[in-house]
Amino acid sequence: MIVKYFATLRKITGVQEENINAKTVGELLEIIEGKYGKEFHDSIFSGENFKKGVIILKNGKNVIYLDNLNTKLEDNDIVSIFPPVAGG
Amino acid sequence: MIGGYTGKILRVNLTDEEINIEPLNENYARKYIGGRGLATKYYMDIVKDAKIDPLDEKNAIIFATGPLTGTPSPSASRYMVVTKGYLNNAIAGSNSGGFFGPELKFAGFDMVIVEGKANRPVYLFIKDGKVELRDASHLWGKDTHETTDMIHKELGDDKIEVACIGPAGENLVRFAAIINDKHRAAGRTGVGAVMGSKKLKAIAVRGTGKIQIADKSGFTNVLKDKLKKIKENSVTAQGLPTYGTAVLVNIINSQGLYPTKNFQFGQWEHANELSGESMSEKYLIKNKACFACPIACGRITKLDDLDSEGPEYESLWTMSADLDIKDFEKVIEANYYCDKYGLDTISFGGTLAAAMELYEKGFIKDSELDGIKLKFGNAEALVKAPELIAFRKGFGNKLAEGSYRLASSYGHPEFSMSAKKQELPAYDPRGAYGHGLEYATSNRGGCHVRGYMISPEILGLPEKLDPLKIEGKGAYTKMFQDLTAVIDSSGLCLFTSFALGADDYKDLLNAVTGFNYTTEEIMLAGERIWNLERIYDLNAGFTKNDDSLPPRLTKEPMPDGPNKGSVLPLDILLKDYYKARGWDEEGRPTKEKLKSLDL
């Protein structure tokens, strides 16, 4: 599936998007953390939980309204990951 | 001792060129805080007839700071322009940052109240308590940048802060802005046209005074605590400084509420190419902060020989996705012209979007257009439009009336994406119900900064709400609107609220003013201000029927993206909201409610 990174995460990953396959959102995040290390982890998590304002979307739907870390993923899904950002 | 306020109000009558200085009413100050709230109270005391024509000589226009403006409080940069708006006849409160507001305080005034009409162009010069009305005949016709530079030159001081109108304000464009610091705008509701009708080209201020702090040692600690919160918050410490407000483009687009082609769609395929991230990569020179702002969300951008600021998120959206224009450089250029000529970018783009839809659907004919095709995607139309509108040239004269009057003149007001005749900002409420409620109930018409429900519904701040749920949205929207009224009245930038909450604002207000508010009292003041504005709008002739949105949003299902099929259930949301506000079913504050607010 395609994983898209936004805002400050792009500074860590060095790419805007890439192909990674995983069965769930949780598994996907583990793979990404394995690749980019603590800096990525700290941008997304505070302890065990997502940082306030972190947004993870599966095909545009926030995973907290799906099955959160257990949300199932298919090959043709698009996952978008945002650190806490805002504007107006 | 009361701190924060200078204690002086400047009153200028342009008809007879009379200048008076009055003491601030301290009871009012405590009840309505300052800025938006206090100025609305003064405005309603002075202009008794709420049905007045905004351009009538008897209309007043007020430039008001808050008690925190100009203090070292975080982002204490704001002043508010309060009048009856020319765009929609509602109470207009338009706020701007930069350095003008603080300078007005240093010059000795909390507020400037301007009444009457001059018989020739004039500008007001205020320097350390001294006030002078000066001839502005040579400035009339000049743009906001030229005006600022010429005032600096003729007064021999480039530290003078200038808030002025451009040709758009002079030519009474319905959505003319007041511009300070060349690129900061009190943009919305057509306040620039009211200034233009008074032949008041500019207010120039210079001051060296100090603002008293009631509890100095308490303030030092409070300030430390609030700055720490801002520095530790990912949004105010990283997101906004790194990418500016345009960082929102991808978030809003990915979640399917990025209005595209006049709100016909909820996603735009080119969003990532014209986003905060790509702007930082290609055009950003450096950040720019308003007075005392640790966030510095402003962008200084460079494009060939054009030194510009922005575009901010709303401006970027309204000139790109809303018009389907993919040329980033043309967007930067058009945004620059809007600042230069003194136009509100949101209403500018929203009006152009409505015109493009009317053109593509065959209502606007080529014969009306002097050779410019108003097709979606036409970047040439975008860069030419600011000048045509500001000078009311050719078809620009029709565009200068705003989208609602334009679309109505072709018999199709439904193509105007507006609320109370003011163009809507960059979020399709079919993807965020609370935000739709905020659009419909905003006292100044379609607006996102009267109670920014995108924050909880989409960004998850301060907590995550389901954007497509109805329950509880009435009370939440009310709470956000009341808190925003407090922030706008205190003189701080709304963006501090991503890191600070009601208790923090109370701490700052107490340390500076010495008023000893409780958190409940400041929230009550916010509610009082909201209800005061509502009373004004009701007196001006607005009814429940005006708490409405275009049928596209409430009847046509979203055609694409993650919100496909969604419509905004506005009627149900409104019922819930009126109840939460303690208003009757017609949306009028009840006697009991007014009594409880001491109104």
Ligand code: SF4
């Ligand atoms: S956050 Fe941005 S708009 Fe607000 S005061 Fe700071 S620089 Fe100005």
